[in-house]
Amino acid sequence: MxxxxxxxxxxxxxxxxxxxxxxxxxxxxxxxxxPQKELVYASFKSSRIIMSHSVEMLREGVLDFRILHRFGKVSGGTYEFFGLDGPATVRLGLDYGLTDNISFGIGRSAYKKELDGFLKYRPLQQSKGPGAFPVSLVAVAGMTYAADTITKRYHSSDRFAFYWQALIGRKFNDALTLQIMPTMLHKNIVAQGEHNDLFAGGFGGRIKLSKRISFNVDYYYVINQVPGITNPLSVGFDIETGGHVFQLHFTNAKGINERAFLAETADHWDNGDIQFGFNISRSFQLKKKRS
Missing domain, CATH: 1.20.5 (Single alpha-helices involved in coiled-coils or other helix-helix interfaces)
Structure with missing residues (x-):
């Protein structure tokens, strides 16, 4: 048995x-x-934090029309209606998503009548699950052209400036996203005593307050800045309403593109020399979504 x-x-x-x-x-x-690998989305509500690029990308075929507006200084008091009387600075821009990981944009600013453009590429996206990657990595390269210059002796090539950025961001949870932004700016021509190349370390973040509202901060420390120029700091709120994203913010940066706010921010928060501003983003799906 x-x-x-x-x-x-x-x-x-x-x-x-x-x-x-x-x-x-x-x-x-x-x-x-x-378990399947899952990509992380919605690190920020927009492809911009406030003045800086974010690690969030436009989806393929999406055209983003963007209006950026800054009023005058709040320190102007009641006579200037706390800056709302102006003078104002405006930038109009169009950004387009070639793919989910590649986008480009062009814009025109009233400040120094500057034209600007950029190319943005995301080689790595934050993910979870098998083979997860802890952060999103985005590379940005851009240029500006100042049509308005101090003297007429400048050649056309002198009016160009170029910048390069690496954006490293992580969405820790639904409420918190943080991002660092090592940046280099090159100006073809500078005034005596200034540097052609500026190096900066940027920091940005988002705290979700509700389903449609978040608090954002955007700051750069410029390592080799010249005396009289300070570091740009912006704080504000994102408000999402369907296809629009409204950004209401306060900043000490008068300029709206990277060359302007990195190299020419002269106002200080502690003196009340800050501007109230808003950004409006409206997205259009030009290309049919892939199923």
């Missing part, structure tokens, strides 16, 4: 093992037991 019992027990074990293996294979085919 003992040999027969041993054979019976062996048969039961083999049958259970085979049956378990078949079930595992079936679950794998169904994708039940195998």
């Amino acid at each position: 003992k040999p027969k019992l041993a054979l019976l027990l062996l048969a039961i074990v083999l049958f259970n093992k085979a049956n378990s293996q078949d079930s595992t294979d079936l679950f794998k085919q169904l994708g039940v037991d195998e």
Whole structure:
């Protein structure tokens, strides 16, 4: 009886093992037991934090029309209606998503009548699950052209400036996203005593306050800035309303593109020399979404 019992027990074990293996294979085919890699989206409500690029990208085929507006200084008091009387600075821009990971944009600012453009590429996106990557990495390259210059002796090439950025951001949870932004700015021509190349470390963040509202901060520390120029700091709120994103903010940066706010921010928060501003983003889906 003992040999027969041993054979019976062996048969039961083999049958259970085979049956378990078949079930595992079936679950794998169904994708039940195998966790899937999941990309992280909505790190920010917009492709801009306030003045800076964010790690958030436009989806493929999306055109983003953007209006950026800054009023005059709040320190102007009641006579200037706390800056609302102006003078104002405005930038109009169009950004387009070539793919989910590549976008470009152009813009025109009233400040120094500057034209600007950029190319933005995301080689790595934050993800969770198998093969997860902890952060999103985005590279940005841009240029500006100042049509309004101090003297007419400047050549056209002197009016160009270029910047390069690496954006490294992480969405820690639904409420908090942080981002760092090492940046280099090159100006083809500068005044005596200034630097052609500026190096800056940027920091940005978002705190979700409700389903449609978040608090944002945007700051740069310029390492080799000249005396009389300070570091740009902006704080404000994102308000999402369907296809629009409104950004209401306060900043000490008069200029709206990277060259202007990195190299020419002269106002100080502690003196009340700040401007109230708003950004409006309206997105249009020009290309049919892939199913």
